[in-house]
Amino acid sequence: MRRALLAILVAATVTPALAQDKTVNMKVSLWLPSAHPLVPSTQAWAADIEKASGGTIKMTVFPSEQLGKAFDHYDMARDGIADVTYVSPGYQPGRFPIIAAGNLPFVFADPKKGVLALNAWYRKYAATEMKDTHFCFAFMHEPGALHGKKKILLPTDLNGVKVRPAQSSIGEMVKLFGGTNVQASAPESRDALERGVADEITFPWGSLMLFGIDKVVRYHMDVPLYTTMFTYNINLNTYNSLSPAQKTVIDDHCTAEWAAKINDPWADFEANGRLKLKSMEGHEVYPLTDQELGEWKKAVKPLHDSWAGAVKKAGGDPVTIDAELQAALKKYGAGI
Incomplete structure (x- = not known):
């Protein structure tokens, strides 16, 4: 009885538009190992997208360069080898000159505040600098x-x-x-x-x-010598093929707030590493x-x-x- 009631409540939260949408399966490619904190936070992001879409957007996260090498991840999103990829723009000198400002030494001191500043600044430039993919959000690690x-x-x-x-x-x-x-x-x-x-x-x-x-x-x-800028990029065909309701779900998960949710556990992990090294x-x-x-x-x-x-x-x-x-x-x- 309780399960039946729960099913009714879940169904009630799905908009009619989403209920009619076809299921889309998306591959998310990360070049980091499974033990990296970005992996579970990305899996949580993907799970929330599936929930918000009423199960019509299903994402599978592939860590550890399973789908391609780290240097290739922007092109993998562009070419549809993966639907969403984890990109380090600085891996390709000269290709993304604007976001490279964040990669200069002694710019960002705090990655948690920095994520908010980065997205507020870069989003409008990503529309042209990364125009052959759909830009989702940007983030950074604790200063290295x-x-x-x-x-x-x-x-x-x-x-x-x-x-x-x-x-x-x-x-x-x-x-x-x-x-x-x-x-x-x-x-x-x-x-x-x-x-x-x-x-x-x-x-x-x-x-x-x-x-x-x-x-x-x-x-x-x-x-705090430097930080490295990272982005999540989505294949244009994948994004454009989504229904309006599904696009809204993706857009709602491509915000500075979601970038912070992805990034903050990593920032804590890196900061704790510094403390650990001091005692080793x-x-x-x-x-x-x-x-x-x-x-x-x-x-x-x-x-x-x-x-x-x-x-x-x-x-x-x-x-x-x-x-x-x-x-x-x-x-x-x-x-x-």
């Missing part, structure tokens, strides 16, 4: 740092050092300071360090242990002096000029775009 086999204190210490950068803006920083970039996705990074192909890596704290990178590095610079034997988590930090902030200024040039080349107005980003950072208290 430099980890490696050598204690790096000043930008000049990177001269001649092989570094796996988190994304293209950090790659530019490495070159600016005389280092050599080693291209490797997150899942490939431990192997690069273990084989000596790379000496240092920029990476968030908790994920360092999740990917086993803590086994091959010892020194950890304790500063064989690891040195070291701060910089005010003078050393000042040297870093001064040395990375040319990267902003390079970003502005790339935006201008793509037809954008870097002065306006940067002013809007700074305003969003101030509004949400997310900046450094």
